[in-house]
Amino acid sequence: MSLAVPADTARSPEAPAASRPAAALLEVHGLARHYGSTPVFDEVYLQVARGEVVALLGESGVGKSTLLNCIAGLDQADAGSITIAGHDVGRLGEHAAALLRRTKLGFVFQAFHVLPHLSVADNVALPLLLQGLRDRQEVEHRVRAMLEAVGLPGFGARQPRQLSGGQLQRVAIARALVHRPALILADEPTGNLDPATAARVLDLLVGQARALGAACLIVSHAHAATERADRSVWLTPHGIEALDAAALQRHFAPVTPGAAPTETSADT
Ligand SMILES: Nc1ncnc2c1ncn2[C@@H]1O[C@H](COP(=O)(O)OP(=O)(O)OP(=O)(O)O)[C@@H](O)[C@H]1O
Ligand SMILES: [Mg+2]
Numbered sequence: 001m002s003l004a005v006p007a008d009t010a011r012s013p014e015a016p017a018a019s020r021p022a023a024a025l026l027e028v029h030g031l032a033r034h035y036g037s038t039p040v041f042d043e044v045y046l047q048v049a050r051g052e053v054v055a056l057l058g059e060s061g062v063g064k065s066t067l068l069n070c071i072a073g074l075d076q077a078d079a080g081s082i083t084i085a086g087h088d089v090g091r092l093g094e095h096a097a098a099l100l101r102r103t104k105l106g107f108v109f110q111a112f113h114v115l116p117h118l119s120v121a122d123n124v125a126l127p128l129l130l131q132g133l134r135d136r137q138e139v140e141h142r143v144r145a146m147l148e149a150v151g152l153p154g155f156g157a158r159q160p161r162q163l164s165g166g167q168l169q170r171v172a173i174a175r176a177l178v179h180r181p182a183l184i185l186a187d188e189p190t191g192n193l194d195p196a197t198a199a200r201v202l203d204l205l206v207g208q209a210r211a212l213g214a215a216c217l218i219v220s221h222a223h224a225a226t227e228r229a230d231r232s233v234w235l236t237p238h239g240i241e242a243l244d245a246a247a248l249q250r251h252f253a254p255v256t257p258g259a260a261p262t263e264t265s266a267d268t
Helices: 066-069 096-102 120-130 136-149 165-176 195-212 225-230 246-252
Strands: 011-013 024-035 038-049 053-057 079-084 105-108 184-188 215-219 231-236 239-243
Touching: 011 231, 024 066, 024 215, 038 066, 038 096, 038 215, 038 231, 053 066, 053 096, 053 195, 066 105, 066 184, 066 215, 096 105, 105 165, 120 136, 120 165, 136 165, 165 195, 184 195, 195 225, 239 246
Parallel strands: 038 239, 053 215, 053 231, 105 184, 184 215
Antiparallel strands: 011 239, 024 038, 024 079, 231 239
């Protein structure tokens, strides 16, 4: 694990833009979201560079999925801006924003959202077809390669209802990566997987991000995710803080019976 945060900092505010990498693919600037009069978060600043993998942690209900949904354009922030590959998505028209998402974004949803009436292969092929790739052989080749990469070779003809939860999650991951997106957003991508499969899926996500120079933001409670990430951050209702190695160690420290509780324990 390499953490690009000062060793003496337990949790510190996310560094200002000037000290973050210049070539950030994703820039979240002063984002706020509330539901009615109930605030979820505000003052969220985050930058993810091309080829960088960032693990996003935070207590349940703090707004991690909401933040990812805002970045993906599936939810509307109440203040702030989101820039992807230099485009302020709030200022793009509906059509241009949809095109940007279709071409640049791969999203692994917390609840999979695998389409039940399409075969596994057709689910994975969807982003390629939406991008207008018409070469059937190329589509089949890339779908097959992706299914192999997530450990589901030969599953293409199956229907989603014939898959386990963990297998569905891997289909969702294959679908998020097949069009080689510049920005990968993954919302608890290993939540339903056994440790060995989770490790393989994380290797795939991180490997893909690095190979393609994609920016990758992974929401996860898993230690394995923070170990593979370049850095880890913690979402609070009032912004994002950097987590250094010591803070991560405390976060994932095993809770010994009788000992005073530290923070939430790891799930892997
Ligand atoms: N449509 C909605 N209307 C009102 N409140 C909502 C809505 N969607 C989410 N919330 C609330 O917003 C907060 C953030 O939810 P979110 O799903 O983003 O949390 P999370 O950090 O992803 O949690 P978890 O770790 O459990 O997945 C929660 O308190 C949730 O109850
Ligand atoms: Mg969530």
